[in-house]
Amino acid sequence: MAEDQTAGITVKKDDDFGEWYNQLVLKAELADFTAIKGFMAIRPNGYSIWEKIQAYLDARFKETGHRNSYFPALIPEKFLTKEAQHIEGFAPEAFWVTQEGENDLEERLALRPTSETIMYDSYSKWIKSWRDLPLLLNVWCSVFRYETKTTKLFLRTREFLWQEGHTVHATREEADVEVRQQLDTYKDLCETLLAIPVIQGLKTDRERFAGALTTTSIEAIMPDGKALQMGTSHNLGQNFSKAFGIKFIDKDEKEKFAWQTSWGVSTRLIGALIMVHGDDKGLVLPPKLAETKAVVVPILFEDSKKKVLAASRKIAEKLSKDIAVHFDDRENYSAGWKFNEWELVGIPLRIELGPKDIEKKQAVVVRRDTGTKSFVKLSELNKFASAELEKMQKDMLSSARKFLKDNTHEVKSYNEFKKLMGSSRGFIIAQWCGSEDCEIKIQEETTATLRCIPLNKGKGSGKCVRCSKKSQHRAYFAKSY
Amino acid sequence: MAEDQTAGITVKKDDDFGEWYNQLVLKAELADFTAIKGFMAIRPNGYSIWEKIQAYLDARFKETGHRNSYFPALIPEKFLTKEAQHIEGFAPEAFWVTQEGENDLEERLALRPTSETIMYDSYSKWIKSWRDLPLLLNVWCSVFRYETKTTKLFLRTREFLWQEGHTVHATREEADVEVRQQLDTYKDLCETLLAIPVIQGLKTDRERFAGALTTTSIEAIMPDGKALQMGTSHNLGQNFSKAFGIKFIDKDEKEKFAWQTSWGVSTRLIGALIMVHGDDKGLVLPPKLAETKAVVVPILFEDSKKKVLAASRKIAEKLSKDIAVHFDDRENYSAGWKFNEWELVGIPLRIELGPKDIEKKQAVVVRRDTGTKSFVKLSELNKFASAELEKMQKDMLSSARKFLKDNTHEVKSYNEFKKLMGSSRGFIIAQWCGSEDCEIKIQEETTATLRCIPLNKGKGSGKCVRCSKKSQHRAYFAKSY
Secondary structure, eight states, X not given: OOGGGGSOOOXXXXXXXXXXXXXXXXXXXXXXXOSSXXXXXXXXXXXXXXXXXXXXXXXXXXXXXXXXXXXXXXXXXXXXXXXXXXXXXXXXXXXXXXXXXXXXXXXXXXXOSSSXXXXXXHHHHHOOBGGGOOEEEEEEEEEEOOOOSOOBTTTBOSEEEEEEEEEEESSHHHHHHHHHHHHHHHXXXXXXXXXXXXXXXXXXXXXXXXXXXXXXXXXXXXXXXXXXXXXXXXXXXXXXXXXXXXXXXXTTSOEEEOEEEEEEEETHHHHHHHHHHOBTTBOOOOGGGOSSOEEEEEOOOTTTHHHHHHHHHHHHHHHTTTSOEEEOOOSSSOHHHHHHHHHHHTOSEEEEEOHHHHHHTEEEEEETTTOOEXXXXXXXXXXXXXXXXXXXXXXXXXXXXXXXXXXXXXXXXXXXXXXXXXXXXXXXXXXXXXXXXXXXXXXXXXXOEEEEEESSSOBOOSBOTTTOSBOOEEEEEEOBO | OOGGGGSOOOSOTTTOHHHHHHHHHHHTTSEEEOSSTTOEEEOHHHHHHHHHHHHHHHHHHHHTTOEEOBOOSEEEHHHHTTSHHHHHHHGGGOEEEEEETTEEEEEEEEEOSSSHHHHHHXXXXXXXBGGGOOXXXXXXXXXXXXXXXXXXXXXXXXXXXXXXXXXEESSHHHHHHHHHHHXXXXXXXXXXXXXXXXXXXXXXXXXXXXXXXXXXXXXXXXXXXXXXXXXXXXXEETHHHXXXXXXXXXXXXXXXXXXXXXXXXXXXXXXXXXXXXXXXXXXXXXXXXXXXXXXXXXXXXXXXXXXXXHHHHXXXXXXXXXXXXXXXXXXSSOHHHHHHHHHHHTOSEEEEEOHHHHHTTEEEEEETTTOOEEEEEGGGHHHHHHHHHHHHHHXXXXXXXXXXXXXXXXXXXXHHHHHHHHHOOSEXXXXXXXXXXXXXXXXXXXXXXXXXXXXXXXXXXXXXXXXXSBOOEEEEEXXXX
């Protein structure tokens, strides 16, 4: 890591959230802009977070019978147009391949914005009988969307990494169970691994995935008070099976159209992680997401250097039996410089050892999230570090939960709604009549979009917050990314 | 799996190797053609082999300090043209994106055929000092090459999956060490996991990677006698660092151009695996590559069904403590039908249990590669199965080694060379003067290409097999894929 790159973040998170975010991503070497407008390079510090997310999800997917596969990155234009809503949603933001080698193509090929159409053409060949169901496939790949808004690394780029699950079932009920199972997996991922609490809910027709029957999502609140959609799980109904001819002979020997689901999360989650947990010093990694859990930094003085380096190496070696640890034995950097560097990239624990610590048979353990210093007997260091990592993981989730709670307000009147959206931040819970007209007007009048109808306690009671007609739903509103 | 898909392969491997291969890939559900010419879908049975290869390599790469990253799938045309040989090699087979959304692009973007250029533009920003070296990155992604020859699933498709490592070093010597380290990793992968022996060697200038200083490769022999390039590792010298301005201030405070390597293996390895180990019944998976190591098939008769199912379930559960096992308890398929199905997809061990076996407290264990049947006491089944899997892995490599040996001939005369290429198959080892003219003429006159100069015993002695001038190299020749 070059010295100039690790100069700290020069703005405060509370002063200029956007600039703070950009600096953090670049200086912690999580990602970088590239020569192609809107496309990012994901650097190892960022990619290793994605690998932890992949490992967690992949294990969960496989436990529940899903298998991985791969499908072409290119989609014929005629496939995209087969499902009417789907093409409307994705055509305006497609990248088009029109030439191969020296030849012009007869039909344009879109870089996949999502793989429904190319996968389901194959599904229609593979599925013949109820014996072939359920078909439970997942794909890890990148997708392409021609975004016209300013690039924000991890949050809005023209190519990003994701997983997309695509399942086929005999009945709507089975598809509904699948949709919910994945939404629960995503919630667990966010809460247990990323330490970010989320709301699970149903999207309105206006925000539904292009081609789906119903879309469910998980939504989180960011420190600037805006909501971020963290993942989606769709019941596609029979829309695509009818468009692509995915039919099966059921046990009753009748031919039926299949029911389908699709669901995905992307590298956008890394953006959420940075925003929620980062601070003025840099990234803060929840311990379970960190590739390196702790760094050992020897405090070196000329006269005791040899002894301290040897003792530090020893504790690093001992720690490595229980946790992934890095021993920073570079002699051409000061301890202070190292502290800054490891804080910038978010390593959960820093363990310092100086000549005085050796005399006292102790080490200093510093937590990245709170900055808490503990003086720990060397004989208890492994046990303490493991326990502290577990505690830190829990505390980070608690603290994010508190923020969510403090920034969620249930309102009774539209005045209160408008006042809160003007001055405050976060989620507003309000009663809604269910009409798209009110949904649009609320956005125009308050800038808040209807994020979702929560799966838990989403039933309406009383009157719509805006039009006073009978409420259908208790809904979450917020400004959004 | 639908019944009609598991009808066996209808041709013999020895009778029509090409048709046998196609049927195996399709019927074992490893991959399928798609609606886009030249593009394949990799189905779970095929993808799970790729996951095993990934896991093996990823661990090795990380042990040796490499980290994963991701770079754009699109490359500006001006980047591809920066290194003169590189553009010559890749431009004719590029897919070009020319439109985004409703707009025509000012500059065409190529779908990456390989990522040197897009990565090295970023490298030139990131590398400033000797402290930033070595930079050891790997990428798992797909690449695109407009192939005009007939599609062969896994072997020749217009998109395939691979890993590409790209490292930067201060000196040529360090780059040479890296190149060799990866070539050794690839050899180990092929031999210990895929059970395919390979020759490590240096490519001639004619076969060198477009833009490289030297290209090394691993080469294997297929059952039809053709050689298949299984992986490559390049020393790029300073060709790209000069084209992209990758410079660093060295310890001596002088600015220097960096030395680079790149190396990769692809899903083509799955094609090699199928060809080398498959037989008339289908795929044969080396145990280490198999997701499921054994399948338990109960032999069901009406009067003993309940007892046999219960006993079979019990041994499957016990086996699952030591190995990944599948219990095939379907009652609507005959045992014979199940045997065929599991043989087709290549599960290493089949464990049969019938009413008479229960009486004798035994099970029948059948090895997929040899068909050997063993009658094993139930109390010893776990131990036996684990040992048999290990033995099978070794035997498959030994058998492939024997085939390689039997099909490698060192010749003294050009007559002998031509005669062997006409009648026989496999590698021919011969002395070569080192001139490209002789290399081309040998191909024209015998159809054999110079595969590589082996790293081991590659020094020439005596006279060139064709022109009788002084030999520079002892080289491997073969027909190739």
